[in-house]
Amino acid sequence: xxxxxxxxxxxxxxxxxxxxxxxxxxxxxxxxxxxxxxxxxxxxxxxxxxxxxxxxxxxxxxxxxxxxxxxxxxxxxxxxxxxxxxxxxxxxxxxxxxxxxxxxxxxxxxxxxxxxxxxxxxxxxxxxxxxxxxxxxxxxxxxxxxxxxxxxxxxxxxxxxxxxxxxxxxxxxxxxxxxxxxxxxxxxxxxxxxxxxxxxxxxxxxxxxxxxxxxxxxxxxxxxxxxxxxxxxxxxxxxxxxxxxxx
Numbered sequence: 634x635x636x637x638x639x640x641x642x643x644x645x646x647x648x649x650x651x652x653x654x655x656x657x658x659x660x661x662x663x664x665x666x667x668x669x670x671x672x673x674x675x676x677x678x679x680x681x682x683x684x685x686x687x688x689x690x691x692x693x694x695x696x697x698x699x700x701x702x703x704x705x706x707x708x709x710x711x712x713x714x715x716x717x718x719x720x721x722x723x724x725x726x727x728x729x730x731x732x733x734x735x736x737x738x739x740x741x742x743x744x745x746x747x748x749x750x751x752x753x754x755x756x757x758x759x760x761x762x763x764x765x766x767x768x769x770x771x772x773x774x775x776x777x778x779x780x781x782x783x784x785x786x787x788x789x790x791x792x793x794x795x796x797x798x799x800x801x802x803x804x805x806x807x808x809x810x811x812x813x814x815x816x817x818x819x820x821x822x823x824x825x826x827x828x829x830x831x832x833x834x835x836x837x838x839x840x841x842x843x844x845x846x847x848x849x850x851x852x853x854x855x856x857x858x859x860x861x862x863x864x865x866x867x868x869x870x871x872x873x874x875x876x877x878x879x880x
Contacts, residue, residue, distance in 0.1 A: 634746030635878050637753050638771035643787035644758040646777045647810040649676040650844050650854075651870070652755040655775075657853035658871035659751050660713035664880060666751040667705055667714045669742070671725070671763065675718030677755040681708045682851045683715045694741065695729060701741055702748075710856075714749070726762045738766035750880075760794060768800045773877070777810035777838070778830065780822035785829055792829070806877075808870065809837035811844075836870040839863055 639652040652668060659666040670677040678684040683706045693699045705714040729737055745752050756767050768774065776791065778784050788807055795805065807830050813819050822830075823837065838844075841863035843854050850857045855864045 634743075634749060635751055635773070636742060636771045637751065637773045637775060637874070638756055638767050639754065639775050639777070640756040640758075640764070640767065640791075641776050641778070641787065642758055642760055642791050643784055646779050646784060647838065647844070648758075648775075648777050649680065649755050650847055651775065651777050651810065651838065651867070652753050653677055653680045653847070654853045654855065654867040655871055655874065656713055656751070656753045657710060657855060658868060659753075659875075659880075660710050661855075662871075662875070662880070663712065664751050665712045665714075665749045666753060667716060667745055667749045668753045668755060669716040670718040670755050671767070672755055672757040673718055673720055673723045674757075678715055678717040680847050680851060680853070681713070681715050683708060683717050695725075695737060700744070702744055705745075729762050729766050738763075739770035742770055760791070765798070768795065768798070768803055771803060773874075774803055774805045775834075775874075776805065776807040778807050779811045780809050780816075780819040782818075785827060789829055804877075806832070806834050806874075808834035811840045812837050813840040834870065834873050836866060836873050838866045838870065 639648040641648050656666045656668045668677055668681065675684050694701065704716045706717055707714050742752055754767060754771065757763065776788055778788050809823065812823065839862050841861065843858040843861045843863045847854060854861065854867060858864055
């Protein structure tokens with residue numbers, strides 16, 4: 634089982650749309666996948682049409698009193714399940730701190746590997762005990778970065794923090810997202826990527842109204858607009874990531 638976390642310290646950079654589209658593609662290629670929506674806002678759950686179906690208490694889950702497998706909800710796409718967000722996740726920082734240790738979340742996720750080959754975490758935009766647990770649990774950290782200086786600055790803060798905390802086994806893969814080729818700065822960064830993006834994914838995702846329409850259709854872009862640039866970009870992003878995972 635591989636665990637992939639979609640994370641950025643900066644909100645509004647498209648991490649949820651990337652997580653949902655990647656999970657959908659993984660399931661299409663017969664890799665059983667589960668998305669754990671760790672953001673109390675529940676955007677990933679909403680996009681996949683499963684918000685509100687299941688509630689739980691973060692504290693009960695952390696204490697091991699509620700099996701995580703029972704929280705999975707099937708989507709309308711075969712091989713793709715979701716652990717929906719719950720409002721109690723707003724207290725997850727506190728509950729994880731009470732549990733102690735850096736690997737509590739990792740241990741919670743491990744049973745999912747019995748039936749799934751991929752676990753995708755949609756993460757809240759914060760540097761907190763939850764983030765520390767995510768970094769310890771994930772094999773890969775996918776970081777969507779808008780080609781702007783502020784977005785790069787937020788990513789630099791994350792890299793500095795990871796270096797300070799010494800998460801040496803975590804593979805960090807940034808990629809450009811919400812790219813608007815009408816903007817000179819975006820084009821310049823695509824043509825000559827900043828050093829901070831070195832080692833990241835080559836695929837970039839364009840700014841697109843079709844991505845915004847995911848909320849209307851409650852589906853990944855490839856489901857309702859398969860021949861659009863955004864759909865093709867997400868497909869390419871999946872293939873690039875699958876190659877790294879050797880799937």
